[in-house]
Amino acid sequence: MGTQETHHGTHSTAPGSPPAPAPLPVPVTAAGRAALDAIVTRPSAALVALDFDGTLAPIVENPEDARAHPGAVPALAALAPRVAAVAVVTGRPAEVAVRNGGFAGVEGLAHLAVLGHYGAERWDARTGALTAPAPHPGVAAVRAELPAVLAAAGDRPGIWIEEKGGRAVAVHTRRADDPQAAFDALRAPLTDLAARHGLIVEPGRMVLELRPPGMDKGVALLEHVRETGAGSVLYAGDDLGDLPAFAAVEKLRSDGVPGLLVCSGSTEVGELAARADLVVPGPDGVVELLASLAARMAD
Ligand SMILES: O=P(O)(O)OC[C@H]1O[C@H](O[C@H]2O[C@H](CO)[C@@H](O)[C@H](O)[C@H]2O)[C@H](O)[C@@H](O)[C@@H]1O
Numbered sequence: 001m002g003t004q005e006t007h008h009g010t011h012s013t014a015p016g017s018p019p020a021p022a023p024l025p026v027p028v029t030a031a032g033r034a035a036l037d038a039i040v041t042r043p044s045a046a047l048v049a050l051d052f053d054g055t056l057a058p059i060v061e062n063p064e065d066a067r068a069h070p071g072a073v074p075a076l077a078a079l080a081p082r083v084a085a086v087a088v089v090t091g092r093p094a095e096v097a098v099r100n101g102g103f104a105g106v107e108g109l110a111h112l113a114v115l116g117h118y119g120a121e122r123w124d125a126r127t128g129a130l131t132a133p134a135p136h137p138g139v140a141a142v143r144a145e146l147p148a149v150l151a152a153a154g155d156r157p158g159i160w161i162e163e164k165g166g167r168a169v170a171v172h173t174r175r176a177d178d179p180q181a182a183f184d185a186l187r188a189p190l191t192d193l194a195a196r197h198g199l200i201v202e203p204g205r206m207v208l209e210l211r212p213p214g215m216d217k218g219v220a221l222l223e224h225v226r227e228t229g230a231g232s233v234l235y236a237g238d239d240l241g242d243l244p245a246f247a248a249v250e251k252l253r254s255d256g257v258p259g260l261l262v263c264s265g266s267t268e269v270g271e272l273a274a275r276a277d278l279v280v281p282g283p284d285g286v287v288e289l290l291a292s293l294a295a296r297m298a299d
Contacts, residue, residue, distance in 0.1 A: 021288075023292065024040070027278040028277060028278065031253055031259070035232060035234070035259050035277070036277075040296050043082045043083050043084075044082070045084055046084055047083070047232070048233075049236075050088055051236060054238030056069060061174055068100065069283040073101070073109070075287050078295075079294040079297070080110075080111065086111070086113075087112070087221075090114065090115070092116055094114045094115070095116070095165075097114050103125065111125065112125040115224065116132075117167055118241065121167075135167050138197030138199045139169060139197075139199065140166065149189050156182045157177065159171060169210050170210075171207065172207045174207070183206055216241075216245075217245040217248075220245075233249055233257065234262065236289075239269055243275075261275060264280060
């Protein structure tokens with residue numbers, strides 16, 4: 001295949017000209033190398049699907065401050081017209097990802113789909129329409145009981161509750177004195193609270209989200225592959241919530257559909273890196289990969 005090993009970073013050209021895109025990296029697995037080859041040789045069949053936080057947007061202390069990497073939208077807009085479909089698959093409400101990502105009204109992204117709340121919601125760039133299920137009644141019940149449960153668990157300073165449009169609620173520990181200890185202490189009581197109201201706990205990077213069952217990023221990705229008729233897939237993620245999407249790509253591969261698993265490298269989620277074909281250095285590396293793909297497809 002025509003890919004080249006690369007060291008991520010600046011790629012010099014003649015003085016005054018824009019930096020050349022980095023050469024494509026080489027996946028560490030044979031399945032990954034075959035998938036990358038399929039994607040670059042037949043881009044019109046490829047679905048490129050990416051997680052938002054930690055993949056397209058750098059991790060920050062306050063989730064409300066998370067924004068797409070400055071190179072993410074330009075790279076996606078360069079890539080999208082060359083492939084079958086581009087999707088953002090996120091635990092965020094779709095409209096939050098669209099706003100914080102700056103995905104609306106972008107030339108080149110007319111066919112972007114944002115699959116929010118782990119695929120329960122969907123926003124289409126072409127129409128601007130948002131589809132969402134009715135809120136699960138357990139979310140309001142959990143929200144009402146949450147202060148008492150947090151108090152019983154010790155009310156640690158720095159714990160922050162993210163309201164997710166009435167469709168889920170997330171308890172963040174990143175700003176606690178000891179984020180991992182706070183996460184560990186809250187996991188059992190929040191799992192119990194969720195279960196009493198028909199919800200599940202979705203653990204993530206210093207966050208425990210209480211949300212309705214029945215949907216995950218793997219189900220969402222497989223539905224999108226079916227809908228778009230994609231013949232190859234690239235999926236990039238950084239967190240535990242991306243594991244079902246990784247499993248979906250592995251399933252597609254066993255059915256003969258080439259799939260490339262990309263981990264937006266983090267020290268917090270080693271399991272994802274261990275299962276990936278390619279680990280890139282966070283959103284910087286994801287953006288570099290997207291830009292390199294777009295450049296290669298333009299050749
Ligand atoms: O599926 P994703 O797009 O990756 O969303 C997963 C969760 O991401 C957000 O939390 C994470 O990012 C925050 C901002 O960088 C960070 O402060 C937090 O520690 C991370 O867990 C978001 O706040 C959650 O609602 C998403 O479910």
